[in-house]
Amino acid sequence: MENTIITISRQYGAGGRELAGILARKLDLKLYDRQIVHIAAAKMGIDDLREEELLEMENQVKPLALNFIPFHSFGTHMGSSSQEMFMSESAAIRKIAKDGPCIFLGRSADYVLRKMDNVFSVFVCADDDFREKRGREVYDGKSLKELDAEDAKRARYYNYYTGRTWGDGANYDLVVNTSSGDLEKMAEALIAYMRVMKG
Template sequence: MNNNTVITISRQYGSGGRELSEILAKKLGVKLYDRQIIHMAAALLGIGDLNEQSLHELENKVLPLSSGFMPFYAFGSHAGPNVNTELFFAESKVIHQLVNDGSCVILGRCADYILSEEPNHYSFFIYADDDYRENRGKTAYNGKTLKQLNAEDKKRAEYYKYHTGRIWGEPKNYDCIINTSKMSLEEAADMIIAYINIKQKKA
């Protein structure tokens, strides 16, 4: 795999996307960036004293879509009337800084869109059948029901739509989509690595 390869993972809640990202980063010997990004962004805005739960709630508060779409590349201009938008712009800046440090895996945070013009960037959307997600909700997500998992996905979709203008999970927005209910997470990680190796050999 080439140096400075960046892999972005977006995922349905309950699909095992976070665990898959951890496996993938370990196999490749690269850093995984997830919640660190929001803490680094908050520090840029001078709100680094908030706890993780407060930051997560702040991150997920979006204005109604009718308020207008402001893409990430407006960073550096007026960030908009809500802290959520400012936080998103700060996260975008942090993500661009992180990829300059070398190959990595980035989980969520619209990184697939933010880095869409980045060389050696590969984006994957991880999803799973409802039965699989429902079972993982019981065993890996503190007993969450499928309804609760879907409610979280609805928030993710709204957040993504608001900040990118695109449809979250739509296949054309990613290099590849993977159904983790059809294979193990180890196999899914190996598939991602194989895909990137094939693409880079052709480049």
């Protein structure tokens, strides 16, 4: 599995970011997350926005209308800043993936790299009690309602740009439930599983 690229999508509060970090450390791989946003912005010539503004621009997806045609149906970019951001991020992800093994957190990387043979995609989820506890302890007191609202944004973004359903197990090689909380053991199990599956 020396050349394997790992993509990790996750529910907010499920520990996906931490799990990605542990995997990156154990496998000695670079982990890409928000850096992709900055690379994409640089490619677009945007250098005057803060990270929060870039992330907001990235996540802008209009509410569904009756005559809604999802972005993925067009096949070409449609000119708005959020759509240009998605295209630019996708190009950056593909370029980085071609340079060698690494881990991508979020950014619809599982979809962007779906045609590559050496990609292993993971979706990380957890039960509401676990996420609610982490919301209080790890995410500055965020409520489960706030975590769910962030997930709704992620789902809307992913569904719009990919035509797939965010979190649907059929879109990933493996779905991992972190509710037991032992992320180190889960990382070891994931590595063992990927070694078996990817050789």
